[in-house]
Amino acid sequence: MTVQKAAHEPRGTMPEPTERKARQGIGVPRTIWWMVVPAFVLFFVFHTIPVLTGIFYSFTDYAGYGEWGFVGLDNYVNLFRDERVFGAYRFTFLFALVSTVLVNVIALVIAVGLNARIKLKTTFRAIFFMPHVLAILIIGYVFNYMFANSLPFIADRMGITALSTSILANEDLAWVGVVILAVWQAAAFNIILYLAGLQTIPTEVYEASDLDGATPTQQFFRITFPLIGAFFTINMVLSLKNFLQVFDHIIALTNGGPGTATESISLLIYRGGLQGGEYAYQTANAVVYLVVIVVLSLLQFRFLQRREADF
Known part of the structure; x- marks a missing residue:
């Protein structure tokens, strides 16, 4: 039965363990992850977060210190009058x-x-x-x-x-x-x-x-x-x-x-x-x-x- 089963298998197929190893070999090397992830984290912390924070504060009356409250689109409307x-x-x-x-x-x-x-x-x-x-x-x-x-x-x-x-x-x-x-x-x-x-x-x-x-x-x-x-x-x-x-x-x-x-x-x-x-x-x-x-x-x-x- 084993011989017959192997005979009916298509040529060029690999057993499952070998396929897994091959797929792992094709994956992204760890070195690239060590290079990309820190750069992405730094960019997100020092660029993306400040941008999102600034957009959030643009809808407030924050003076850069002290308390603040939401003012909606008032700041944007006043820009066109300045x-x-x-x-x-x-x-x-x-x-x-x-x-x-x-x-x-x-x-x-x-x-x-x-x-x-x-x-x-x-x-x-x-x-x-x-x-x-x-x-x-x-x-x-x-x-x-x-x-x-x-x-x-x-x-x-x-x-x-x-x-x-x-x-x-x-x-x-x-x-x-x-x-x-x-x-x-x-x-x-x-x-x-x-x-x-x-x-x-x-x-x-x-x-x-x-x-x-x-x-x-x-x-x-x-x-x-x-x-x-x-x-x-x-x-x-x-x-x-x-x-x-x-x-x-x-x-x-x-x-x-x-x-x-x-x-x-x-x-x-x-x-x-x-x-x-x-x-x-x-x-x-x-x-x-x-x-x-x-x-x-x-x-x-x-x-x-x-x-x-x-x-």
Whole structure:
């Protein structure tokens, strides 16, 4: 009976103990669990729990200390009536839009130049990446001194009256100083990403275009830019997201001044929530701003991805 039973068994089948061992061998190694679980716990404790706690307090009148009570949607309704909040949104979006365009144009031009056949290519890459390594507050204070002292001194000697005083003290020009610092610091990361994209383009494509008599401008718009469309999308999305969260640049240069001319949303949330006794109110502001950034990033990503297909 045993022999007949074995003869009728399909070939290639394994006894149950062997199958269990095989399945155990296919499972996830313990080392991966020891790497993933602690990271997940840390992320949950220091990110997810604070976010959920903040959302909870946004429906209260909590001042950051003492007692509190539920107020429902009052904090969210009051946000749309607050002129200071609208002013901060106006400045932040203007700053983010201008900075995103400038940093990507400048970074793309520099990356294309570095990718050309020039000497000391690696050295120039290291030089252009240095601003990304330096602390924003440190270089911010350096730029503050330049705008407040060096630039007015040079402009006064050259007879340029418009720049003879610090632009950081001018309500109409202070945001320009913040843009200059932000673009100078952020361009480094964008340059590295664009260089990575340019290196994926085969040289044979350019050689074939040279034989067809294509000019450098035609090569850029018909070959280079379409083939690095994915890198352009990543840079645009990350740049806009980072600039919408601008904080350190403003602290180092203007501290939100003159008045509230350069007060960003992040700075307003910090001041009102941690220094002004508006913890719950500014937490609601932070929740709204989180939704705004996520929605804008998704729309931007989807739009640019469609443009990649058009290229």
